[in-house]
Amino acid sequence: MTFAIGYLGPQGTYSEQAAEAYRQQLHGQGDTELKPYPSILQVIQATADCSIDFAVVPVENSIEGGVTVTLDALWQLPNLRIQHALIVPISHALLTKASSLSSLEHIYSHPQALGQCQQWIKNNCPNADLIPTRSTTEVLGDLQKTTNTAAIASEWAAHLYDLPVIAHPINDSPDNFTRFWVLGTQDSQQGDFTSLAFSLPVNAPGALLTPLQIMSRASINLSRIESRPTKRSLGEYLFFLDLEASLSEAKVQQSLQALQSCTETLRIFGSYDASTHAYNLSKHG
Template structure:
C-alpha cells in the first residue's frame, strides 16, 4: 500500500507542475492582452463582466470530471482574478467592516486578487465609486426572506452608477461570543439578521436584550470585549474575530439567500444570458401600473421582479424597481423600454448585466 500511495503522489506532483505551468502561460497571455490594450489607449476597464460570465458558463458546460461544476468554476474564478490583477489593479468597495456577507459577495464575484475597501454604509459604497476611490462597489439589494433593501434602492434612484453584475450568497447565521461559558445577556446583530432569527432567539434566549447595529461583522467585533454579549454573524466573522461558536445556522428559514449588486460607471455588453434593471415612476392615475407593464407582455419579456418602494423625500409617492429578462441592446427589450418611457413620468435604466453564474 505504501508503494502504491507513493506512486500516486508522484503522479499528482507531476500534474501539479503541469497545471502551474499552464496557469503561468495563461498569465503571460493576460499580460500580453494588457499591453495591447495600453498600446491602443483602451479607455474602458480591463474587467469585462460579460466576458467572465461567458468563460465561466463554458467551463461549467464542458466540465465532465469528478470535480463538481461549481467547484471547477470557482477554481477558474480565482485564476481569472489573479490574471486580471496582472492587467489592472482593481479596488472594490463593499459594506463593511471586514467579515460581512457583502465582503463575501465581493470576493465571490471578483476573486481574492482584488483590493477591497470596507465602507460604513450603503451610501458610502456608492460615493466611493462615484468619487473614483474604488473601481466597483458591492451592495445588497434583496433578501429571500426580507425583500428589497430600501437603502440601496434610494441610492440607485439618486446616483448615476450602473449595475454591471449580480451575486447571490447563501446566508447562514452563527451565534458567537468571546467566552461561551458566560451567560448571554445581550445579542448584537444587524436588524435583518435579528428578524431572520427571531423565532430561534425567542425559543433559546427569550430574556436576552437584542441590539441592532450597522452590520453583523460589527456585532462580532463588539462582543470581543464584552463578556456577557453574543453576536449573530457569518462563519468568516467567527474566525476573523477569534470568537467561540455558541450555535450554528440559527436562521429560522432554510434556503435564505441575499442578492447583491455590482456597481460601476460603465455599461456592460451582452453576454448571451442577461437581465436588465430599471426604476420607474408611474403616473398617479388608475391603470398606470398595468399600462407601464403592457409593453413587456407585448414583447414576451419575463418580469423577474416588481417591487414598490417609497419615493425618497415625497410622501405617498412610489417608484417601482423592475428586473426583466434580456439585455437592453436586444431589439425586443429596447422596443419595450422605448414604449414604457412614453407611458410613465420617469424611467431610469440602471443597467443590463450577466445573470449570476456562481
Template sequence: MRIAFLGPVGTYGEQAALRLCELEAIAAPQLLPQVGIRAVVKALAEGRCDAAVVPVENSVEGGVTACMDALWAHPELRVGRALVLPIRHALLGSGPLEGVSEVLSHPQALAQCSQWLGDNLPSALQLPTSSTADAARMVAGSRFRAAVASLQAAEEHGLEVLAYPINDVVGNSTRFLLLRQGERSLNGPMASLAFSLHANQPGALLEALTCFAHRQLNMTRIESRPSKREMGEYIFFVDLELPSGQEPLLQALDQLRPLCEHLAVFGAYPITQLDQA
C-alpha cells in the same frame, strides 16, 4: 482595482466581493470597507473606488431598501454582474449561551434569525448595527453580548461559535450587485431598471407593466419605494429576464419612457447562483 463593500472585514459583503472578483477575473483587488450601504454606493459615485458591491435582495426579507434608495439617487451607475450568495448565520460570543442578554447584528440578519432568537433567547435585547461584522467587533470580549454574523467573522474577531446555523430558513440567500461607472450594456440574461410615473391615477402602473408583458419579458422582481416627496408617490424597481436578447428590452423601454417622469436603466448583466453550503 479598488472595490468598496459594506465593512468591516468579515461581512457577507466581503465574501461576495471576493467571489465577484474571481468571476470577473480581477486580480489582487484592493477591498475598501465602508460604513453603511449608502456609503458604499457614494464611494463609487464620487470616484473614490473603481467598483462597489452591495446587497440588493434577500430571499427571506426581500429588498434591501438602503440599496434601492442609493441606486435611485445615482442613476449613472450600472450593474456589471450579480451573485446570489447562500447565507448561514452563526451566534458568536465570548461567554456561554445561557448568559447572553443582548444580541447585536444588522437588522436584516436579526430578522432572518427572529424565530431562532425568540425560541432560544426570548429575553435577550436585540440591537441593530451597521453590519454583521461590525456586530462581531462590538461584542468581542463581552460575557453577556453576542452577535449574529458569519463563521468568517468569528475567526476575524476571535469569537466562539455559540450556535450554527441559526437562520430560520435553510435556503436563505442574498443577491449582491457589482456596480461600476461607465456605459451600460443591455446584453445579458437579466436587466434591472427603476421608474417613477407622471401621474398617480388608475391603470398607470398597469400601462407601464404592459410594456414588458407584450414582449414576453418576465419580471422576476417588482418592488416599490416611496419617492420621499409626497405621500402616495412611489418609485418602482423591476428586474427582467431577457431570454431573447436586448431587442425586446429596447422596444419595451421605448414604449415605457413617455409614461415615466424618471427612468433609470441599470443595464443587463450575468448572474451567478452559488450552491448552498
C-alpha cells in the same frame, strides 16, 4: 491596473463574502483591492465619485426583502450601472465567549440578521436583549471581553475574529439568500438580466398597468417589481423592475421605447449576468 472594490465593512460581513466572490471573477484582468466602508450609502457614493471602481452592495434578501438604501441611491446617482449580480446563501451563527445560551443577556447584529433569526432567539434566548448594529461584524472586536454577550454573524466572521460559535445555523428559514449587485460606471448592454426604474406621470399605482402590459406583450418575463416612495409626497411611488432579458435584444429596445411614452422618468441600469456563490470556509481556513 488595480480595481478597488468597496463593500459594507468591517471585515467579515456577508458583503465582504460577495466582494471576495467578485474579486475572483476579475482574476486575470488586473490586481484587485477590497475596501471596507462604514455604510452602504458611502460605498455607493464612492463608486459614483469614481474614488473606487466597484460597489458590491446587497439589493434583496429572501426573508427581509429589498435593501431600500441601495435602490434609492441607484435612482439618485445617474452615472451608476449594474455590472453583475451575485447570489450568496446566508447562514447565521451565534458568536460568543459565553459558555451557555442561558447566560446571554445581549445579542447584537444588523437589524436584518436579527429579523432573520427572531424565532430561534425567542425559543433559545427568550430573555436576551436584541441590539441593532450597522453591520453583522461591527461589535465583534469587543466580544472577546464579555461572557454575557453574543453577536449574529457568519462562520467566516467567527474565524476572522477568533470567536467561538455556540450555535449554527440559527436562521429561521434555511432558504436564506441575499442578492448583491456590483455597481460601477461602465455602460453594460450585455447579460441575461436588465434592471430599470420609473416614476409615473399619473401618481397612481394603477398606472403601473400600462408598463406591465408592454412587457407582457413583448413576452419579457419580470423577475421582480418593487415600489419605493418618490420622497416628494405620500402616495407617490417609483417602480423598480428586473427583466429576464437583455438590452441587446430587439424586443427589449422596442419595449423601452414604448415605456418612455408612458413613464415620467425612466432610468435604465444596464444588462448583466448573475452567479451564485456558496462560501466555503475551508478554502479560507
